[in-house]
Amino acid sequence: MYRALWELLRPYRFTLLFALILQAIAGLCSLIPLIAISQVANTSVHQYYEWVVIASIGGVSWLICQTFALYLTHQTDNHLCHQLRLQLLDKVEKLPLSHFAQHGRDGFLQIADRDVRSLHQLTAHAPADITKLIIVPITATLILLWQNALLTIFCLIPLITSFFLFKQMRSIRYQALYTSRNRTMSALYEQYAELADNPLQARQYPNQSIQKKTSQALYQFEIAFKRWISKIGALSSLTQVGISSTLLSLWVIFGVSLLSEPVPLAQIILFILLISSIAAPVAAMGHGADALNLAVSASERIRQLLAEPGMHYGEKAITPSQGELKLVQVDVKIGNNPILSNINITVAPNEFIAIVGTSGAGKSTLIQLMARFLDPTEGNVLFNSVPLPLLSLTSLNRTVSIVMQSTPPLPCSVRENLQLFAPNSTEDDMYRYLGELNLLSLVKQQPKGLDAxxxxxxxxxxxxxxxxxxxxxxxxxxxxxxxxEPTSALDPRNAQRVLNLLHSEPRTCVFVTHDLNGLNLADRILLLDNGKLIAQGSHQQLSIHSEPYQQLLRALEENCA
Incomplete structure (x- = not known):
């Protein structure tokens, strides 16, 4: 797991090393003002100015070194997160859609957003915290041992006790509690995101569906959190008490009272100040350890995603022209779940084909295969006898144009939206299709027209x-x-216009539909069920010879009634 962390940080190792050196110097300098303050107690009023100067020099040096160290680590964090987001953007463009079907939208969001942000603690703060944790306690302990070894050993008892309590909290015995807390928290985040994305459904079905799932996720998190607190809470409280400045100061005074020999006031002050300085970085590592563990897990997930095989494109260039699309013994699996099985289809040039089937039959997956948004687990998809993976991305985009069911427009002008795949199209071309699709009046109403x-x-x-x-x-x-589903969001009149326009186009068209008018227009209908092609033929042929198609028609007619 730490190997993934090293792979991410390796390009920045020299910057981080320099930051560690600066932080080590800052840690040493932070002790100088404390030592100087304690020495003022042994110095006359007229002579303590020297210690004030020493304290000032130490304090300024500490601030300068720590400021530059944190600047370097935060710059490293900025560069790392920027580079990771660029790499993830490049990766998401190459991942097949089956990845998102398997992991869901929140799977990628977890990595691209929350996991990348989790690295902030690791790169921006952990180097300074860890260096401070090593340098300051060791140096302060050596100084105290040199001053009074017996008192030092006594004063370290609360810190050592707190350390072992902290180790106990992090033991394997309690790991299941941390895992359960983090898992239920992640599930709760996902449900809140889904709730925010679907407010109408939540309002329409109160205490059901999304709202019910969110309530259940909240309840599960509450149980996991209470269980975690009940087991960890007492240990955590004792740990915090053991490293608190109040207890440590009283403990020093108590230790002084137990010694047979008197202890100078300057030494007592030095012990109080340095024991607190030892405890401070230890206290910071409490939540820092949580953040560090999250960062380690996040780095592993990022590494796994970046290592996932993407879709590679060939170099073969073809001129856009009519051709035959062929699927040969195609199987598609997502994980261990079969989505399509033994699909054999030949689509002739200029053919108008409809794909139908019940929900989950594999219709959208079949369309995505034809567009090469994903590759088959087994079998081949060919256009004009050329396997799609051999085509260059440019050739593929010139050969296939796809419209998914959810098609939000880009936040740019109408003209730029229309010219996305046809940069040389004229206004006459655009006006023609806008008119055919009953959008021309809407565009012409705008003062800017196509530039709206x-x-x-x-x-x-x-x-x-x-x-x-x-x-x-x-x-x-x-x-x-x-x-x-090109007519899923359309009223009957506009749906008929769209279907007639698609049917009149001199090119091959394959579409998923539940529209009876579309089925009547289709040259051929492909009927899918549970990922298998169970029937194909014209609407008239299937209406007579295919019982599953007849059942589907009855269901569609009932929905239209």
């Missing part, structure tokens, strides 16, 4: 955003159009 910025000058409804995405796909030169 979405979310600033113009706000689109869900159906309008979906039609804009379809217009963008139609403007692209891609001969293969893939659409996932």
């Amino acid at each position: 910025v979405i979310e600033q000058d113009i706000v689109l409804s869900g159906g309008e955003a979906q039609r804009l995405a379809i217009a963008r796909a139609l403007l692209s030169p891609a001969p293969l159009l893939l659409l996932d």
